[in-house]
Amino acid sequence: MNTCRVALIQQACQSNAEQTRQHTSQAIRQAAASGAQLVVLQELHSGPYFCQHQSCEIFDLAEPIPGPTSDHFSALAGELGIVLVCSLFERRAAGIYHNTAVVFERDGQTAGIYRKMHIPDDPGYNEKFYFTPGDLGFTPIKTSVGTLGVLVCWDQWYPEAARLMALAGAEILIYPTAIGWDPNDNPEEQQRQREAWTTVQRGHAVANGLPVLSVNRIGFEEDPSGKTAGAKFWGSSFVAGPQGEILAQADTTSETILIHDLDLQRCEQVRRIWPFFRDRRIDAYGELTQRFRD
Amino acid sequence: MNTCRVALIQQACQSNAEQTRQHTSQAIRQAAASGAQLVVLQELHSGPYFCQHQSCEIFDLAEPIPGPTSDHFSALAGELGIVLVCSLFERRAAGIYHNTAVVFERDGQTAGIYRKMHIPDDPGYNEKFYFTPGDLGFTPIKTSVGTLGVLVCWDQWYPEAARLMALAGAEILIYPTAIGWDPNDNPEEQQRQREAWTTVQRGHAVANGLPVLSVNRIGFEEDPSGKTAGAKFWGSSFVAGPQGEILAQADTTSETILIHDLDLQRCEQVRRIWPFFRDRRIDAYGELTQRFRD
Numbered sequence: 001m002n003t004c005r006v007a008l009i010q011q012a013c014q015s016n017a018e019q020t021r022q023h024t025s026q027a028i029r030q031a032a033a034s035g036a037q038l039v040v041l042q043e044l045h046s047g048p049y050f051c052q053h054q055s056c057e058i059f060d061l062a063e064p065i066p067g068p069t070s071d072h073f074s075a076l077a078g079e080l081g082i083v084l085v086c087s088l089f090e091r092r093a094a095g096i097y098h099n100t101a102v103v104f105e106r107d108g109q110t111a112g113i114y115r116k117m118h119i120p121d122d123p124g125y126n127e128k129f130y131f132t133p134g135d136l137g138f139t140p141i142k143t144s145v146g147t148l149g150v151l152v153c154w155d156q157w158y159p160e161a162a163r164l165m166a167l168a169g170a171e172i173l174i175y176p177t178a179i180g181w182d183p184n185d186n187p188e189e190q191q192r193q194r195e196a197w198t199t200v201q202r203g204h205a206v207a208n209g210l211p212v213l214s215v216n217r218i219g220f221e222e223d224p225s226g227k228t229a230g231a232k233f234w235g236s237s238f239v240a241g242p243q244g245e246i247l248a249q250a251d252t253t254s255e256t257i258l259i260h261d262l263d264l265q266r267c268e269q270v271r272r273i274w275p276f277f278r279d280r281r282i283d284a285y286g287e288l289t290q291r292f293r294d
Numbered sequence: 295m296n297t298c299r300v301a302l303i304q305q306a307c308q309s310n311a312e313q314t315r316q317h318t319s320q321a322i323r324q325a326a327a328s329g330a331q332l333v334v335l336q337e338l339h340s341g342p343y344f345c346q347h348q349s350c351e352i353f354d355l356a357e358p359i360p361g362p363t364s365d366h367f368s369a370l371a372g373e374l375g376i377v378l379v380c381s382l383f384e385r386r387a388a389g390i391y392h393n394t395a396v397v398f399e400r401d402g403q404t405a406g407i408y409r410k411m412h413i414p415d416d417p418g419y420n421e422k423f424y425f426t427p428g429d430l431g432f433t434p435i436k437t438s439v440g441t442l443g444v445l446v447c448w449d450q451w452y453p454e455a456a457r458l459m460a461l462a463g464a465e466i467l468i469y470p471t472a473i474g475w476d477p478n479d480n481p482e483e484q485q486r487q488r489e490a491w492t493t494v495q496r497g498h499a500v501a502n503g504l505p506v507l508s509v510n511r512i513g514f515e516e517d518p519s520g521k522t523a524g525a526k527f528w529g530s531s532f533v534a535g536p537q538g539e540i541l542a543q544a545d546t547t548s549e550t551i552l553i554h555d556l557d558l559q560r561c562e563q564v565r566r567i568w569p570f571f572r573d574r575r576i577d578a579y580g581e582l583t584q585r586f587r588d
Binding site for chain 1: 412416427431448455456457486489493497576578580582588
């Protein structure tokens with residue numbers, strides 16, 4: 001069996017940036033020691049999810065790529081001989097900042113970057129304030145463990161993003177993410193939201209016949225502005241197979257290094273029994289580029 | 295609460311066409327007596343799922359629309375004052391046959407038709423032999439209970455179809471379907487397939503913030519050609535809400551009239567907290583009309 005051992009690192013944010021980096025690096029080392037060939041971190045893993053409020057000072061946290069944080073993780077990937085998916089706050093120019101995933105090869109070289117294309121904006125998720133929408137399109141990143149369709153968080157709700165990655169040859173879809181509950185919502189609503197989040201991503205696996213890795217943070221983080229009740233990140237990081245089946249999943253509260261041996265041949269088998277790509281009505285999809293068909 | 299009482303009729307095929315029609319009509323009457331305003335039948339409900347094998351004589355079963363079968367169900371919808379979604383084998387011309395859904399208004403008038411756009415072809419599902427691909431596109435049908443995004447079976451694997459219906463104002467997605475297990479597959483594979491089928495459709499509900507009604511048949515049907523082991527249709531007809539939550543579901547073996555009071559206001563609330571349509575990157579979706587991005 002042609003497998004790839006993957007590790008999804010689900011963590012809480014530590015009390016400062018240096019401790020958070022140490023904590024994350026330690027988990028990466030542990031994953032590599034367990035034989036992981038591909039390690040995926042959660043969205044914006046360098047610190048708290050700062051988009052709960054709007055503050056111009058937060059832009060000080062952004063770094064160029066390459067920059068100090070990407071240099072650190074690039075060196076670590078090279079030292080451990082792993083492919084590593086990071087999620088960083090990128091300073092591209094004054095006034096242009098991105099929510100950017102960076103993939104490092106096992107020799108430490110940068111395999112590619114992806115700039116988050118779909119940017120949310122809701123109470124507690126002020127991302128349109130911080131992030132310029134990505135302009136690199138939906139382009140998978142080639143690595144020694146396969147072609148990775150790296151997307152970020154809000155992208156996970158968009159079948160278009162998953163499909164474009166799959167059509168461009170992605171073999172695995174990967175979503176670093178930071179999503180949590182509003183503590184004011186009732187348990188039924190919280191359950192529906194977490195389940196919807198899992199379901200829509202499993203749906204991308206099914207529709208495109210490929211595995212999905214989704215990595216979320218855990219822990220409660222306050223809203224510094226006091227405007228919302230804060231966010232309780234729901235973890236639940238998971239590995240799904242090409243029929244959308246859950247192969248491994250973390251819980252909602254535990255720091256977890258989720259390890260799974262992904263069968264890379266399964267995709268070919270599944271696409272033979274369910275040849276969805278064959279039957280796409282590309283002659284009738286033109287209006288997908290419209291905002292609304294009214 | 296602004297609700298619509300829906301009924302999904304999940305049945306086995308009877309031993310001949312007349313009995314099948316009687317049996318289905320009886321269930322429709324029962325659904326209407328229970329207060330259903332919208333009744334949905336399974337795919338090709340007039341008889342066995344004939345696509346297991348290829349035979350030119352089968353084309354004799356096709357009827358024009360309007361024709362005897364559509365006249366029967368149109369009259370029944372008018373008599374009972376319900377909106378009724380049928381699924382018929384349409385003869386459009388010599389050599390042009392479609393797998394067509396017909397929606398009747400509560401006065402018996404035809405509200406609209408939809409011709410299946412995505413046509414499968416697998417061992418036991420020889421649909422490309424029988425059905426010319428639809429040429430009406432993805433156009434919802436306006437009725438007195440709402441704007442219905444009626445699609446058929448294989449369409450359910452395609453996020454593009456669901457999205458185009460939603461973008462054109464569909465308020466409910468509806469899938470008459472006929473899907474079953476190959477008795478030669480092991481129970482784990484069978485379970486993965488049924489779960490994938492549910493998941494991808496629930497995913498469409500999530501991605502588009504609208505409810506989904508999916509109606510499948512039950513019962514074992516032999517392959518008259520003896521080439522395959524036949525099909526064991528897995529039922530599991532369901533109603534999902536706009537967060538993909540299962541609101542009602544039938545089992546895999548029972549004839550069921552699945553009734554649910556659908557909350558039509560929920561959709562508006564869900565789309566306000568998850569405004570996915572707002573953030574679609576329509577500038578970057580152009581290549582969805584390509585077969586493959588190679």
